[in-house]
Amino acid sequence: MSLKNIRTQFVKDRMAETSWNDRTYIYDLELLEKFVTRGGPKSYNEVMVFWHTRDPHSLEFECIKKEIRDGVYTSPEEFRQLVATREREKAAKAELAEQRRKAEEDEERRQWLELGGRP
Numbered sequence: 001m002s003l004k005n006i007r008t009q010f011v012k013d014r015m016a017e018t019s020w021n022d023r024t025y026i027y028d029l030e031l032l033e034k035f036v037t038r039g040g041p042k043s044y045n046e047v048m049v050f051w052h053t054r055d056p057h058s059l060e061f062e063c064i065k066k067e068i069r070d071g072v073y074t075s076p077e078e079f080r081q082l083v084a085t086r087e088r089e090k091a092a093k094a095e096l097a098e099q100r101r102k103a104e105e106d107e108e109r110r111q112w113l114e115l116g117g118r119p
Contacts, residue, residue: 003026005033007033008033009073010060011030011064017076032060036065
């Protein structure tokens with residue numbers, strides 16, 4: 001991989017925050033830049049690589065896409081806010097799923113007891 005091909009300030013900012021040991025993160029972002037620049041993947045194999053790379057970095061992908069296509073730069077502070085917002089949403093969804101699971105379990109237990117099951 002050649003890091004000379006990095007086009008966006010967004011990826012350069014991520015590089016400044018990333019250690020050498022985590023360099024695959026930057027390589028993934030560079031690859032996403034290439035896909036955006038080329039207008040997307042061009043073969044089945046590229047589609048597989050694209051989704052494998054994009055899924056764990058969907059937020060970064062959106063920021064890269066905005067910068068390349070629209071010229072809208074996402075600053076490090078904005079990115080941290082986006083990450084924090086996404087984490088809060090993820091935690092809220094997990095909490096809701098846990099509440100639903102607990103309610104279903106409680107209802108199932110109630111039915112169990114109602115039908116004569118042992119507590």
